[in-house]
Amino acid sequence: MPRFSVIVPAYQVQAYLAECLDSVLAQSYPDFELIAVDDRSPDGCGAIIDEYAARDPRVRAVHLAQNAGLGMARNAGIDEARGDYLLFLDGDDTLTPHSLQAVADRLAATGDPDVLVFDYARTHWDGTTLRNRLADRLTEDGPAPFTLADRPGLLRVLMVAWNKAYRGEFVAREGFRFPAGYYEDTPWTFPVLMAAGSLATLDRVCVHYRQRRQGSILRTTSPRHFDVFDQYDRVFAHLTARPELERWRPELYARMLDHLTTVATRRDRLPRGSHPAFLRRARAHCRRHRAPGTPVPPGLRRALVRHGLHRTFRTLRLAAALRRRARASAGRGTRKLRAALLRLHYRVQRHLPLRADHALFAADPAPDHGCDPSALEAAFHAHAPHIRTAWLGRPDTAAHFTALARSKYLVHNAGFGPGLVKRPGQVYVQTRQGTPLGHTGLDLLEHPAAAHGTDFAGQLREVDCWDYVLSGNRHSTLTWERAHPGGYTTLEYGSPRNDAFQHATSADVARLRASLGVPEGAVAVLYVPARREHRRTQTPPLDPGRLLGLLGPRFTLLTRAPLGEPVQGARLVDVSGHPDLPSLCLASDALLTDFSPLMFDYAGLDRPVVLHTGDWDTFRTVRGAYLDLLACPPGPLARTEEEVAGVFASGHWRGVRSARLRAAFRARFCPYDDGGAGERVVRHVVLGQPAVPPGARGPVRPPAETQVRAPLASVPQPSGPLPVTEGR
Known part of the structure; x- marks a missing residue:
């Protein structure tokens, strides 16, 4: 008998099903069976399931004779399950790597509770991932296992079946089954949590919950969203049949009201014209299931749903839409006016004297302690303390344009953008972002996939503003001057950000x-x-x-x-x-x-x-690539x-x-990475002094080592003066 039975119902998810099944079969924990249920899907889900079952004995295929819905498909999986614990996974979602191992370890550590609740993250179609905002309810601090009375906040975690592991014996003893219809998780989740004699939590994302742009039930406009009323009737019938659970009625009433409010206010669920009927039924439900003295959750929307005020609801909805349109229109005008005022401010500031003792630093991404501009700022403080330094602020502020117009020294590792108008007397130091391996600048013209959206004309306009470009080696010098042709001077002085390697103890x-x-x-x-x-x-x-x-x-x-x-x-x-x-x-x-x-x-x-x-x-x-890494x-x-x-x-x-x-x-x-690159740049650019060549500052010591390995000899440094290459 396997430790886990992972039940995957599938209906019209052929584009995602293989990824879902692979995420289970690739788990590092081996003791499981995968029960894939084809809910008479009209697409290729059945064939995909059969392919997996044919090549992997851990996969068991179940085909329903007719489409029965998500709840019935899960029940079919439960009937076939032989594992100690049941886990459910929708056919378009995935298990994260090593999650079954984490679940097994937590079950063992908490004495095999009836239910283990774990975390999930929403994965959006654009690639972004967002963890459950109520993850703090799943903390593992405190005694475990526990009962729902010890952690009632679990009732507020998303009411789904797939963020839990259920002891099979507990499910069979209590006779839990999924009902038909939409929102089938509701009359499963609440009774399961209330009936569990022991609960535990796992503070780990085990499921990636796919947020599909189309096709999801929650994003489908349908009258079947009225099923939510039948599902809550089942929840409260379960409560009525077990008087010992009556204490949970106020919390379940609040959860029901929130759920009904969500369905009523989401634009993509109820068909046009059905809101009055939905709100009338919501009013009846709230009256039927609210016990005398039950506190009423506050909020205007909840009040409208609880009292079924569909005319007021429609009026307020129309007013809100009008306000949104008015704000959007006013916002566009305000933004245009603000942009024009900032451009005017920048023009005025460019006619004021330069501040010869000001240096402005910027970096992409945002300034941190590991970029060349940051390291150069430290060198400014050490070797040109009379220069006041600042970092570029938000581009929608007057301070941003004042600093850009008045600072004598401009330092960036990418570019200030098309808004920059470089004044006579300003000195622009371009640090770049390390030694280039992949193609950059004009060399990307031959690689349209990597150059997608690149404004090459804008890049060249920025290059024409550069006075100095930093280079860590001859390879970088030759690359920059070819890929970013301009009249700047290349300072082949080393990388200031690597000075920290020599200074660390x-x-x-x-x-x-x-x-x-x-x-x-x-x-x-x-x-x-x-x-x-x-x-x-x-x-x-x-x-x-x-x-x-x-x-x-x-x-x-x-x-x-x-x-x-x-x-x-x-x-x-x-x-x-x-x-x-x-x-x-x-x-x-x-x-x-x-x-x-x-x-x-x-x-x-x-x-x-x-x-x-x-x-x-x-x-x-x-x-x-500029280098064949396999050769060198x-x-x-x-x-x-x-x-x-x-x-x-x-x-x-x-x-x-x-x-x-x-x-x-x-x-x-x-x-040239001897710890003095930043000093050489400041002496040349700011102080007008010759750069100190490597070796003149004293013997170059090996960089500080960890204690795990013996020190290695430092590389020999070049002798003689540093080259300064004029751009052509």
């Missing part, structure tokens, strides 16, 4: 590791995948959770990959929102990446780099998750060949 490294929760003695691997322009959603090519399982207990994974759910366990640390990328580099023992330009910065640390090259050919085709990599190459794990398990990641590859890569792309 061993104590700084230990502090950073502790702040991230890296266990003492662990090998911290920083995983940073590159953005895929050819993909709408940025799913990481490597699954961080699975990879960590392959690496073993000695390793900790610091992942910049978007996970879309809370990270479980101290060994998997989500650093996707961490603002200081150099600090993450310093805290790690190795970098795992594919085509992220971070590899060029990380090489300056002289720490191992492992490249995942599974879709290298796709990357080169879509965007183009900074470290070992691996195409699959298993090969990545093998590189670390075998020790190749920090072996002799890895060190030799890294040394050649570092000599080529990090020749």
Whole structure:
């Protein structure tokens, strides 16, 4: 008998069903059966289910003789289930990776309760993911298991069947079944929670709830939304038959009123002209099921539904629509007027004297501690303290345009946009965003997929404003001057953002590791995948959770990959929102990446780099590449998750060949990363002094190491003065 029976009803979801079934079959926890129920679907759902059942013995196909609806399809799955616990999953939703393992672990930890409630996230058609806003009700703090009386807030979590695991014996003993019709989850969820002798929660997103643009029941205009009344009649009949549950009537009444209000006020549910009938039935229901003395939830909309005031409801709805239109019209006029006033303000400010002691910094994305403009600001403070620095504010404010017009020094790593009018006497320093690997600038003309929406004429207008462009190496210099042709001067001085690598001490490294929760003695691997322009959603090519399982207990994974759910366990640390990328580099023992330009910065640390090259050919085709990474990599190459794990398990990641590859890569792309790049830029641009060449500041020490590995020698630095290349 399997531990879990996962029941998947399917009706007109052929576009999503394979992804749903795959999400179950790919679970790391193996002890389950998958019961897929074809609800006489007119599309290809039945054939898809049969294909999966034929090739995987864990899949059992059930075909209904006629379309019966979601509730009846689930009942058919219950009749076939043999597992200790039942889980339901709609055919267009998915289980998140390792969720069955997490559910099994939590059930074992809480003594196999009757019901385990877990979390979900809504996934929208545009790729965005939003976690349940009532996730705080699923906290695992406090005793477990418990009863509903201990945590009554669970009644307010979305009333669906698929965010819970149900003990099969409990369901059979209580005789729970799904009714027919819309909103079939309502008379299932409430009675189940009230009858459960033991409950537990799992504070983890286990289901991705797909928000379909079309086809969803909740987005279908139909008279069947009147089924909600029958479903709540069933809920309160269950209450009447069990006097011991009467205490829950006020809460269920409030939930019913909220539900009826939602159905009545959503524009895409009730057919035109049916609102009066719906509100009359709502009034009757509220009178029938409200016990004397039951408190009434406040709110105008609830009051209109509770009293069935359909004429007042229609009048207020019409008034609200008129107000929305009036506000939108006024808002458009206000925005146009404000934009015109700001343009006028900018023009006036450009006729006022420049502030020679002001420097304006900006970055894309928003300013953080890991970009070159931020590092340059620190160098301004250290070597030109008479310059006052500021960051560019919101573009819809007068302060934004005042700073843009009056500051002598402008520093950006992308561009100020088409609104910039560079004045005589202003100095524009363009830092760029690291050493280029993928094609950029005019070179993207040959790669329309990656260049989609790029304003090349606007880019060239911005290039004409540049006075200086920073470069970390000769490769970058030649690339910038070809891809962004202009009359600027290239300062091949190194990358200011990498100065932090030379300035950090061993104590700084230990502090950073502790702040991230890296266990003492662990090998911290920083995983940073590159953005895929050819993909709408940025799913990481490597699954961080699975990879960590392959690496073993000695390793900790610091992942910049978007996970879309809370990270479980101290060994998997989500650093996707961490603002200081150099600090993450310093805290790690190795970098795992594919085509992220971070590899060029990380090489300056002289720490191992492992490249995942599974879709290298796709990357080169879509965007183009200036280097053949397979011919000159900074470290070992691996195409699959298993090969990545093998590189670390075998020790190749920090072996002799890895060190030799890294040394050649570092000599080529990090020749000036000695901790003085920011100082050289400030001396040249602001102070008008010759740049201090590497070595003149004293011996270059190796970057601070973690305690996991022995220090490695620093790369030799070039001798002689730094080149300054004039743009042609």
